Amino acid sequence: MASESVNSEGAELGRYLRARRTQTSPEHVGLTVGTGIRRTPGLRREELATLAGISIDYYVRLERGKETRPSPAVLDSLARALRMDDQEHQHLRELAARAARYVPEPPPAPGRTVRPHLRLLLESLRPNPAYVISRSMDVLAWNSGGLALYAGLDDWPLKQRNLARYLFLHPAARDLFPDWERQITGCVARLRAVAGTAPDAPDLTGLVGELLLKSPDFAGLWERYEVTGRKPARKTFRHPRVGTLTLTSQPLHVEGTPGQRLGVYTAEPGTPDHDALLLLDMTTSRPAERAASPSEATGRQP
Structure with a gap:
């Protein structure tokens, strides 16, 4: 079941998706746009949802941090739709893993002592x-x-x-x-x-x-x-x-x-x-x- 609350990890996943969406032009992903003025920078939510093959409601929930358990297939579809490179795709997976609380324990604190x-x-x-x-x-x-x-x-x-x-x-x-x-x-x-x-x-x-x-x-x-x-x-x-x-x-x-x-x-x-x-x-x-x-x-x- 999808979570209705917004945890910090889910919010971070949503922020990343929104940033990538607003910086991806329709032309870059093969969409034809009219000559009118677009109020939304980059892709609209419904355009990205269509390209990724998911419902607009589900995507909105992801971007708002209310859906924290996207499947690997959904993540891969979003990465393809946004033309992510390998590093960006991996970052998306890591954020999703944290949002879903797949990470059993926090990573060790960074060391400052130089041996x-x-x-x-x-x-x-x-x-x-x-x-x-x-x-x-x-x-x-x-x-x-x-x-x-x-x-x-x-x-x-x-x-x-x-x-x-x-x-x-x-x-x-x-x-x-x-x-x-x-x-x-x-x-x-x-x-x-x-x-x-x-x-x-x-x-x-x-x-x-x-x-x-x-x-x-x-x-x-x-x-x-x-x-x-x-x-x-x-x-x-x-x-x-x-x-x-x-x-x-x-x-x-x-x-x-x-x-x-x-x-x-x-x-x-x-x-x-x-x-x-x-x-x-x-x-x-x-x-x-x-x-x-x-x-x-x-x-x-x-």
Whole structure:
């Protein structure tokens, strides 16, 4: 029997469906529309229900969070109708699983303590910039280049250092990234993906609440509810100390520590980009040993 109440997980599933629907144009899914003005952005509810082969009443209940047990077939039909990619489809399944309370227990709390051998690994990766971040993008540990690469980040107190906060609130971020708008879009999408499956987690709600209040850019992107995974990517930095350099980034899961990611930037040896990394590593004013201190690993100020 369908549930009449609206739980937070059901509401999150409904928000995601609505966001994807309002951002899917009729033309994108093969519908022919008239020349009149459409009051609804994207697809109408009845159009999506028809495309997915479900009743409009059932779809409305899903979007309002009152129906929390859609079958896998319904989810697949909605994903096809909305032209979701694999990551978006998987996110839809995860939200539906939580709405239906298929998840027997909450996931483990994210760890913030960076283990000693991981700090040693960060040092061994020099001159490649490297750092460890939490699922909410708090910077937990780094080598010298990993901190210096984000120009001005070391001006902030330890517990304030967060890559999402940096992108939206630090005055140097727009100058550092030539494609700043692309960077912030990917950042919000990654946070959305995490928050969708842990909507009440304090580490996420605190950061999101702060950015919603302080950054109109963040608020606009958050409302779009786009999700994406982490992929290797090339990033260009206009660094005030070493000039313009383009690096390949590689995020990696840290085994045995929930929610932590290791980020590494590399450049081909012998290239100007690699020379810039060497210069950045040598000229950074902050000693690398700071990344190994307990206060840095836990986010507490000394």
